[in-house]
Amino acid sequence: MSGSGWLADRLIRRLRASPTLFALLGRVLRLVGAGILFIACLVVGARRFAPAPALGGFLDPAHGVWSLARTATLPSTAAGRVQHLAGDVTVIYDDRAVPHIFASTEDDAYRALGYVVARDRLFQLYVQTMAASGRLTELAGARALPLDREMRQLGLTRAAERMAAAADSGPLARTGRAYADGVNAYMREMSKSELPLEFRLTGTRPEPWTTLSSYHLATRMGWTLAYFSTEADHAAAAAVVGSRAADALFPDAVPIQEPIQPNGQHAARFDFHPLPAPGTPDSSSTLLAASWDTFFPDRAYVDDTPRSFASNNWAVSPGRSANRHALLAGDPHLDLSLPSIWYEAHLVVPGKLDVYGITIPGAPGIVIGFNRDVAWTFTNTGADVLDYYAEHVDNAASPTRYQVDGVWHPLELRVETYRGPRGQVVATDTLYFTHRGPMRRARDRWVSMRWTVLEAGREIQSFNDAAHSTTARELEDVMARSYMSPAQNMLSADRGGHIAIRSTGRYPVRPGDGKGNAVRDGSTSASDWQGALPLSSYPQSFDPEQGYLASANQQPIDPRVARDWWGGNYEPWRALRINALLRADSAVTTEQMRAFQTDPGSERANLFVPYFLAAAKSASSGTVAEAGRLLGEWDRRYTRDDQRAVLFEEAMHELVGRTWDELAPRGKSRRVATPTSAVLLELLSDSASTWWDDRSTPQVEHRDDILRASLAAALATVKSRHGDPSSGGWTWSKVRFANINHLLHLPALSALSIPVQGGPATLSPSTGDGIHSASWRMVVDLGPEIRAWSTYPGGQSGNPLSARYKDRLSHWTNGELEPVRVPHAPAELEAAHRSAELTLHPR
Amino acid sequence: MLITLALVFVMAAATWIAGWVGVAIVAVVVGLAYGRAGRRTWSVALAAVVAWAALLLVDAASGRERDLLVLLQGTMQIPGPALLLATLLFPGLLAWSGAATSSALSRMIMFRGVP
Secondary structure (H helix, E strand, O other): OOHHHHHHHHHHHHHHHOOOHHHHHHHHHHHHHHHHHHHHHHHHHHOOEOOEOOHHHHHOOOOOHHHHHOOOOOOOEEEEEEOOOOOOEEEEEEOOOOEEEEOOOHHHHHHHHHHHHHHHHHHHHHHHHHHHOOOOHHHHHHHHHHHHHHHHHOOHHHHHHHHHHHHOOOHHHHHHHHHHHHHHHHHHHOOHHHOOHHHHHHOOOOOOOOHHHHHHHHHHHHHHHHOOOHHHHHHHHHHHHOHHHHHHHOOOOOOEEOOOOOOOOOOOEEOOOOOOOOOOOOHHHHHHHHHHHHHOOOOOOEOOEOOOOOOEEEEEOHHHEOOOOEEEEEEOEEEOEEOOOOEEEEEEEOOOEEEEEEEOOOOOOOOEEEEOOEEEEEEEOOOOOEEEEEEEEOOOOOOOEEEEOOEEEEOEEEEEEEEOOOOOEEEEEEEEEOOOOEEEEEOOEEEEEEEHHHOOOOHHHHHHHHOOOOOHHHHHHHHHHHOOOOOEEEEEEEOOOOEEEEEEOOOEOOOOOOOOOOOEEOOOHHHOOOOEOOHHHOOEEEOOOOOEEEEOOOOOOOOOOOOOOOOOOOOOHHHHHHHHHHHHOOOEOHHHHHHHOOOOEOHHHHHHHHHHHHHHHOOOOHHHHHHHHHHHOOOOEOOOOOOOHHHHHHHHHHHHHHHOHHHOOOOOOOOOOOOOHHHHHHHHOOOOOHHHOOOOOOOOOOHHHHHHHHHHHHHHHHHHHHOOHHHOOOOHHHOOEEEEEEOOOOHHHOEEEEEOOOOOOOOOOOOOOOOEEEOOEEEEEEOOOOEEEEEOOOOOOOOOOOOOOOOOHHHHHOOOOEEOOOOOOHHHOOHHHEEEEEEEEEO | OHHHHHHHHHHHHHHHHHOHHHHHHHHHHHHHHHHHHOOOOHHHHHHHHHHHHHHHHHHHOOOOHHHHHHHHHHHHOOOHHHHHHHHHHHHHHHHHHHHHHHHHHHHHHOOOOOO
């Protein structure tokens, strides 16, 4: 008899033996009901139904989300095992939760670094890698497809794979593998209750770390810092107002010169010239503009000026410091996040390595910091290292070959598959590559892109080499040997009293006029880059006579000194401010170095406000006079309690819109590009320029007419938005904030609406959306024993429940820095300054 | 009463060792035994709820449970009490349904002297 037949037989016997049919029916129903409920509980327990996580593992109090309460704080002592360790590694966490790693070999130090970074920032490692490798759809589904497409279609993921493969045999691979050993060792030992909250919420698990993951991070940093096409602004403008006007609106050189490489001047130089009037649209610029729209589909401006990077660094030589030591300060500005992009650490291998600073989770090395002899920090150079080529292909619909110098070459085809959270295919793309780089369709043409970010390779090693430098000169030369992209203005200072700066990167030498502001003919090799600028041509300075160096993303070199193409849309205001502050004081203290980082003064305001006030003086309108009076009360400082900056910013917004109305094509309201405020100031020096005429009115306006109209409109808007000037609604802290979003943009895990000091173009500028600001602040005193102070907006732990998640935020908000502890050996760190210890043993 | 108390410890231990699945396993096994003995299965559910409540208290000893509740509330947009209720309801339902299923099956399949 079969199984089911046996069961039916038993059932029938039971029916006959049962006192009532209904009782048995009840039992059957109870069984079925209980069974269904049991299965349902099992399914709900085991399976995620987005957005809800799988309930069983999530709610389990032993290992689920509730157990995070037990693991929020690192235990005071702990141990771990790491593969390939040569010996034990001691990690002492100080009272700022900075791990001080003491190892016997450098490889072991990097293994330990990987371990502690994973311990504190595991989810950040994971989500950064997913973002950088174009795999966010596996986390967030189809809505992340545009982000993933951008990473892959720009060739970043392919570049990372090639870099990782090329590095496999060198010392860089060893460091990368050591770091991976550490990360993977932590993941192996991590208990279920230590799994970060974000993994539980998203239903994901961390993946094994590989050296490729570090390269994805590197290419993504290149995308963050070197992916812009300033020539596109020029082309877009030329397509509307003609090339001659566009040349002046988007000039090769900034009209206000305060370059990184000192040029002997004792004040900023204003190279102002009348701007040519708007001319006939230039149709040949159309292809470049279309190319740009293809590669930058979501172009948007922040405020009314192009988004510009806002990092600063400066150094003073002993002759200009109060304590006769070289001093160095650095504050790189990036999009803020919780946890922070930076992680503070100290690596010691006695006799070989002793470096303190910040690393990016995923990068096997210290990026910015100091050793016992030298300190270094960077700002973004913002050079144009990206060019377009119109390619000649065999088939416009489905190309397989492209032609150069009459010879057909096969295109490299790469099929990219985007998957969803359950592994399902969300989309596929076929990507094309020429020898120059990724190729995409721009209207009816195929355009390829060459970009140094896709060709870089040894940046990670360069940081590790720099950590061994003993002088500023040596550090600069070490970086110049192997660091290519993204180009950085590398500032250094040493205990010998030397200061130095060099804009280090790889700068292509272009044929013809050397500029990168045109789409070149891809059918000829004569269009290709002809090499790179020699080191001697890099903007640089060593121990300048002026006794200080400063970079704030301004033009690197005076065009009167060298006319190499830099191509950036440089704004000079922060450079003007820091140079003015450093020039004014020949005995700078470390406290002043700190204060400068959040200085609320603005050279932009100092130069623009007088024009508004002069125009308001001759006003017949009471509104303009009132606006002028209110603006005249302003001290031009963006402090949190300031009551007038809001009026100035609105007036500037109005001025930009009214001045550059010619840059909106007829019938459209949106400008195709916006010149820098430096160019706007240049125009202000020409009161009768035709640019002042408002096309929408029958009369011809001049400068002061536009200034007055801007003031009037600004006052009306500000009153409407923020109330009466005396109501308190104009307070700057109610208008401008920092917004530090969690990696998943969960408000409960973010720090939002933080009132900050600083405004557009101050040394600590605040963007309108508040997401971009000083990601790190550091001051270093290069005395006989190095002293340093630092902070960043967040905390060392990526665990939102940890007391170290955002414990530094108040210091950062108030512009304060904490002293840094730099013990030579574990015994030097007193018990009162320790928070935890970790010992790593060989596995 | 003693049996139920013992079940609480077993449920807690099973959860600690095997996670939430431990509750299901213990419930099914106990349900089979209860079915043979003709006992009610609601005590299994009670044991599971009490076990998880006890484990929650262990977590709460860290002093961070309240902060965690606030965090989860803000992140998941679900009231904290609802989350706690779900945490206690889930093992109760899982345990009862598992025990009831195995108990009923046990009674139906076991030989009871039917000719």
